[in-house]
Amino acid sequence: MKIIIVGTAFPYRGGLAAYNERLAREYVKEGNEVEIITFSLQYPAFLFPGKSQFSSEPAPKDLKINRKIHSVSPLNWIKVGRAIKKKSPDIVIFSYWMAFMAPCYGTIARYARSPKTKMIGLIHNMIPHEPTILDKLFPQYFVKAMDGFVSMAESVTADIEKFDHDGKPKVVSPHPIYDHYGSALTKKEAAMKLGLREHKQYILFFGFIRHYKGLDLLMEAFADERLRQFPVSLVIAGEFYENPQPYFELIMKLKLEGLVELRTGFIPDNEVRNYFSLADIIAQPYRTATQSGVSQIAYHFEIPMLVTNVGGLAETIPNGKVGYVVPVEPAQIADALVDFFSNQRSKSMIENIKIEKQKFLWSRMTAAIDGLFK
Secondary structure, eight states, X not given: OEEEEESOOTTBOSHHHHHHHHHHHHHHHTTOEEEEEEEEESSOGGGOOSSOSBOOSOOOSSSOEEEEEETTOHHXXXXXXXXXXXXXXXXXXXXXXXXXXXXXXXXXXXXXOOSSOEEEEEESOSSOSSOOTHHHHSHHXXXXXXXXXXXXXXXXXXXHHTTOXXXXXXXXXXXXXXXXXXXXXXXXXXXXXXXXXXXXXXXXXXXXXOGGGOHHHHXXXXXXXXXXXXXXXXXXXXXXXXXXXXXHHHHHHTTOTTTEEEEOSXXXXXXXXXXXXXXXXXEEOOSSOSOOHHHHHHHHHTOOEEEESSXXXXXXXXXXXXXXXXXXOHHHHHHHHHXXXXXXXXXXXXXXHHHHGGGGOHHHHHHHHHHHHO
């Protein structure tokens, strides 16, 4: 088939770009002709909370990526849509994550439409973790332009239903494993690269930092006196997307100085495996969520996980088997961490992860999209 993926890709960085590029590679491996159409301008600078939207890594040589979409130019959307229509693809996959993109994507889809081509919404978030008025006004325009939808969690499908009044087909396929970060290092190698001690145990909080991700809840849990019996540190690896000062003040208030390792810049792809190879457990104490790319990195590196019971997180983490699913409460998070370290759960959970991770192959995602298309 001829497939076009519309969404974030190189030179942009982050989880969405990684997802779209990995999906494209899977389709190429399966013998399809694939092109990613990404942005010439993704966000106006004042809307982006991080330090840079752009990757510092070399461009991928094995993918066809074209920068054509200007996110705030309606004339550009029409032009891009017409250009896609001329290519006559079988499927156009719109990798959707926020209402700001709904007018752009919805217009491109309307002008790209032909009897041959199906428009499929690959929905990461239908309603974001921190909604605004845009999330009431814009999504339906995008939803009406699609022929069907793939989501990665039942909770996201429920959100799509709020805007789809035509009963369009929908399938759920779990977020595949992020397996492009290389193989795991030994803990000794990872500790050496990060300048940390190999004989300690580590809880890892990974990814950009915003209120909904609950880092403050994890800090409160980590302050539990029961955890002081273990040689355990908390590593926070990721860029602040909000004011960092409250977190610094919380570390002081909870007397966690010397127990928390801050690596609060953007973590490039070639350093991701250092952090996951070091970690004993990955903590995702989110207040709200859909699915999680962090969980899928943890599956790749075979690291146990702690997640809160929100959104679709629990759908991919069997409680007590590959990790913990707990309420959004510091005391419950602390209880799980104490159980993990005191009862040495790591070995049995890792064995279960090796089995469970087979559910999250990229071929299952392409099969879900292809099944929806057919």
